[in-house]
Amino acid sequence: MQRSDSERTDAHTAETSADATAANDLASELDSLLDEIDSVLEENAEEFVRNYVQKGGQ
Amino acid sequence: MMAVAKVLGIETEYGVAGGPDGDPITASTLIVNAYAQHERRRVAWDFIDETPGRDARATASESFPPAIEIHLANTVLTNGARLYVDHAHPEYSSPEVRTPLEAVLFDQAGEVVMRQAMETCNATFDPAHAIRLYKNNSDGKGNAYGTHENYLVDRAVPFDDLVRGLLPHFVSRMVYCGAGKVGSETDESRGYGVTFQLSSRAEFFEEVVGLETTLKRPIINTRDEPHSDAEKYRRLHVINGDATLSPVATWLKVGTTSLLLSYIERHGVAALPPVPARPVRAFRTFARDESLRVTVPTSAGEWSALDYQESIYELLEGYVEREGADDVAPLDEVRALLGEWRRSLDALAVSPDTLADTVDWIAKRRMIRAYQDRYQCDPLDARLRAIDLQYADLRPERSLAGRARLRQLFSPTEIVTAATAPPRSTRAYFRGMCVERFSESLVSANWDSLVFDVGDGPLQRVAMMEPLRGTAALTESLFRSVSTASELVVALNG
Numbered sequence: 134m135q136r137s138d139s140e141r142t143d144a145h146t147a148e149t150s151a152d153a154t155a156a157n158d159l160a161s162e163l164d165s166l167l168d169e170i171d172s173v174l175e176e177n178a179e180e181f182v183r184n185y186v187q188k189g190g191q
Numbered sequence: 192m193m194a195v196a197k198v199l200g201i202e203t204e205y206g207v208a209g210g211p212d213g214d215p216i217t218a219s220t221l222i223v224n225a226y227a228q229h230e231r232r233r234v235a236w237d238f239i240d241e242t243p244g245r246d247a248r249a250t251a252s253e254s255f256p257p258a259i260e261i262h263l264a265n266t267v268l269t270n271g272a273r274l275y276v277d278h279a280h281p282e283y284s285s286p287e288v289r290t291p292l293e294a295v296l297f298d299q300a301g302e303v304v305m306r307q308a309m310e311t312c313n314a315t316f317d318p319a320h321a322i323r324l325y326k327n328n329s330d331g332k333g334n335a336y337g338t339h340e341n342y343l344v345d346r347a348v349p350f351d352d353l354v355r356g357l358l359p360h361f362v363s364r365m366v367y368c369g370a371g372k373v374g375s376e377t378d379e380s381r382g383y384g385v386t387f388q389l390s391s392r393a394e395f396f397e398e399v400v401g402l403e404t405t406l407k408r409p410i411i412n413t414r415d416e417p418h419s420d421a422e423k424y425r426r427l428h429v430i431n432g433d434a435t436l437s438p439v440a441t442w443l444k445v446g447t448t449s450l451l452l453s454y455i456e457r458h459g460v461a462a463l464p465p466v467p468a469r470p471v472r473a474f475r476t477f478a479r480d481e482s483l484r485v486t487v488p489t490s491a492g493e494w495s496a497l498d499y500q501e502s503i504y505e506l507l508e509g510y511v512e513r514e515g516a517d518d519v520a521p522l523d524e525v526r527a528l529l530g531e532w533r534r535s536l537d538a539l540a541v542s543p544d545t546l547a548d549t550v551d552w553i554a555k556r557r558m559i560r561a562y563q564d565r566y567q568c569d570p571l572d573a574r575l576r577a578i579d580l581q582y583a584d585l586r587p588e589r590s591l592a593g594r595a596r597l598r599q600l601f602s603p604t605e606i607v608t609a610a611t612a613p614p615r616s617t618r619a620y621f622r623g624m625c626v627e628r629f630s631e632s633l634v635s636a637n638w639d640s641l642v643f644d645v646g647d648g649p650l651q652r653v654a655m656m657e658p659l660r661g662t663a664a665l666t667e668s669l670f671r672s673v674s675t676a677s678e679l680v681v682a683l684n685g
Contacts, residue, residue, distance in 0.1 A: 167558075173581070175589070178573040181573075182331065182580060185331065187208075187215065187279070187280070188215055188280075190204045190278040191204060191277070191278065
């Protein structure tokens with residue numbers, strides 16, 4: 134089906150703004166994930182990682 | 192005719208830290224004992240069937256068979272699993288199940304068991320001595336421990352065909368079932384300046400085929416301990432996989448492998464992609480390749496990990512459409528598995544980050560990259576290594592996999608139930624029900640038998656050499672009709 138130029142532009146604008154919204158959603162979701170990581174990450178990461186020593190297994 | 196049902200299971204050695212004296216064997220023992228106390232049933236493991244030195248190859252080369260450690264804590268659970276101390280780790284060996292999806296459920300049930308054991312244990316100590324458990328495969332310092340898969344395979348398939356047919360899959364499946372890892376732990380990968388790997392295990396592999404599991408680890412392990420009728424079956428013991436936290440990744444890991452085994456049983460290996468010229472190098476190369484574009488040489492050109500997976504997918508998709516693969520799972524599950532596999536390969540080719548809810552290495556990398564961006568830290572910063580470690584942390588208040596929005600396949604209730612109720616689909620039902628109902632008369636148990644003390648006369652051994660005997664369908668009414676172990680043994684002998 135043929136669409137007028139203005140309809141195409143509208144559709145294009147709608148897609149762009151949908152993309153921008155999705156990107157914003159993703160960024161804010163990542164931000165809240167990072168906040169969560171900050172709240173549960175061991176305070177002394179250096180020592181936490183250094184002290185995790187295992188005997189080899191299988 | 193149905194090929195041999197691909198009965199399967201997953202065993203995981205958990206990382207362990209803390210404890211009253213800092214000794215991992217003490218901590219692992221406390222974990223196993225705490226769970227046995229929590230379940231208030233204690234059934235010993237029976238070692239009569241253990242021969243880890245038996246080699247699938249007719250002529251075994253010089254190698255060091257794994258030692259069995261009889262004195263360490265060892266118990267059988269009401270869900271049919273084995274919980275014990277292996278080397279210096281607590282290990283959960285899931286009950287054997289009938290389909291890949293069930294394997295996911297009972298693998299996650301193992302996390303519940305370990306978490307419960309950890310909480311029971313820690314309730315009795317000073318918090319400074321709390322035990323912590325991790326579902327991962329290495330400590331970041333070169334010490335590795337395993338997550339092993341087991342598959343029932345037709346004994347008639349030549350072992351060389353399994354090697355030939357499985358190598359292309361085993362070196363490349365990490366694209367969707369790698370756990371991911373910050374940094375590197377061997378001189379070789381350090382030499383490449385690696386900051387992130389798809390697989391946590393790959394760099395520890397040194398041989399193509401062999402019997403060892405702790406030294407010179409081979410991509411294909413030849414341990415030949417069927418725990419069932421050895422004339423009919425082989426138990427393929429797969430040691431090259433990562434511990435996965437994402438249910439979908441676990442499903443793909445065992446589901447694709449089961450399907451490939453089913454195909455090889457019926458059609459051999461002629462149509463499978465070529466083996467890499469140097470399989471160990473290919474396995475490690477793919478692990479270091481975040482671009483998913485690097486290729487390795489074969490006798491038939493250059494192949495990337497995705498090339499291998501595309502080729503194997505196409506072969507198995509056609510196979511399922513023609514023949515169904517009911518030895519792996521009902522058609523609905525097999526089709527859903529193929530759909531997930533297809534979706535994963537498509538996304539990996541163009542936008543891998545969209546798989547952050549199903550692929551562990553991508554979920555982990557997403558956290559690490561975002562953290563690195565926010566704090567502008569070095570790619571090997573201790574905080575990024577801490578994220579890597581806490582991804583696998585079983586403490587709910589510290590777990591990062593628990594915060595990664597991973598897509599779930601089972602409800603929390605289903606998973607908690609599977610920690611105590613056995614699968615209905617295999618002999619694990621019979622084992623688990625006997626532990627649940629008759630633990631006081633059960634002297635010992637293992638994968639293929641149970642030993643009862645019914646009071647008078649000799650101990651009674653009940654053999655379970657057929658993994659698909661002892662299912663709920665076959666024994667549920669028997670369990671309803673007996674009230675003591677003695678009645679059970681009489682009914683079985685009658």
